[in-house]
Amino acid sequence: MIHPIVQWHKNTTTSSQSKIRYNYMIRLKLSDWTDRKQEPETEESEDLLNPDRGPLTTRVYNYLFSQLLHDQIAIGDTLVPFKIARELNISRTTVRQAINLLAEEGWVTTSDNGRITAVKQPKTKHPENVSASDFNRETETEATYRRIFEKLLNGEFLLGQNVSAQEISNDLNASLGTVRQALDWLCARGLFIRVPRRGWQVVDATPEEIVDIYRLRLLLESEVIDRVVIKANDLELENLVKDCKRIIEQFDDLNDSDRRQIDYTFHRTLLELSESSVLLETIDPLIMKMALFGVYQELPPKTSLKGMKEHLAIARVLQNRDVELARERMRAHLLRAKTQYETE
CATH class of the missing domain: 1.10.10.10 (Winged helix-like DNA-binding domain superfamily/Winged helix DNA-binding domain)
Incomplete structure (x- = not known):
């Protein structure tokens, strides 16, 4: 079976003129996806x-x-x-x-x-x-960042596509300098890369590179688990369990975009509970990239539901302060997700 991202690479290689439309959009506030400033807040x-x-x-x-x-x-x-x-x-x-x-x-x-x-x-x-x-006063650059990000997650830019700051400026009715700064912010989050003399390019990844991202997450998110057990208080973990339960109860009312948003938010929440700026700045861009690549991946609802149940299982053992079992369940959760990008 060919994974959707593998097929996408083949399609764009054999037919460069083909235009692909993607209906998924992750509807999140800017604050749910990134820090307001690139540097730690002081x-x-x-x-x-x-x-x-x-x-x-x-x-x-x-x-x-x-x-x-x-x-x-x-x-x-x-x-x-x-x-x-x-x-x-x-x-x-x-x-x-x-x-x-x-x-x-x-x-x-x-x-x-x-x-x-x-x-x-x-x-x-x-x-x-x-x-x-x-x-929560959104600056012009933050608003532009958010709008470009929405376009990115709505499939309006293709993986690996070169984008023109001038065209985006005209489209969003924003100044060229503001657009350039917003694109640089997105570069810092790993969603664009700066290409000399060519501007900005949407990040791309092969299935093998995505598997490498999961390998990194397997190493680093175990450290997140360790710190959450130490740093999070009882009420925060209790609320995490309640949120996971509520999401499962409302599963039938969720669309594909909601489900991807929930997966990102769960892992981002653990990063914040860890109170480690180093882990946050290292892992968050990896999770954001996977949210982007998820735009090109169609998962059956039962697969998403299984992931949400795994979130609940992780939250429960964290609430019990069982660090070894929490690490084990996080590892199983990430390994299952990784296999979705591995081809036979």
Whole structure:
């Protein structure tokens, strides 16, 4: 049996004029797929970019304080750093630093198992009222990045195709400089490559190279498992299990795009729970590439459902802090996915 990507390579080799349309599109917010900046987020870099808005930790503290003040976080509610970080599109470390400030003032407490609970409500207004939208202001370059990425995952560019920054600029009604910067960002994520004197080219890969990506993931994602067991608290792992269960329950309502999105999001979530910027920056581009190559692959629904059940199995053993079994199940999950790209 010839794998779809192998067949795609053969088709494009024998008929260079043929145009292939792909109906899949992964509908994700930019923040679900990539960091807002190429460099790790720091207090210093945030101050340089926004000198009039104050240090990032202070702004997050002000945001959470405002939530407490206006009953959007009530006494007894649980604060989940991972979810707050995803909502605000910032690092968990920054959120934890802001929560520590709230704890020092007695607004929240942390239990032995890591559960953070609101225990006191402010009665006076804070000097600065901050909303979630203050953290999610999309710049022109970010918007262009997102729109190019959507085109890429919608099959509007073929694997290995050279793209013109000028044509994209005209199509998106964005400045040429903005498009070039967005394409460079996509290069940094491994989805385009810069070709001297020719511009940018969509990344391509043979089935053998894809298998190599999985071999790397087999090595590195075991390390992710180790760190998640150490770094994630009980509530975060409990929520991970609940999310996996909910997805399986809603499986019949999901389309192909949703299923690929879910696979990426699960592995990205583990990377974030590991709290390792090195692992995140190393593995995330590999997972993103596989999301791109998935546009050219048609999997039967039962195969996707099996993958989601494997996600749940991994989440459950992580919740039990069984690192060896979690590593074993992650390895089995990736090996099964790898075999889909191996030809007989």
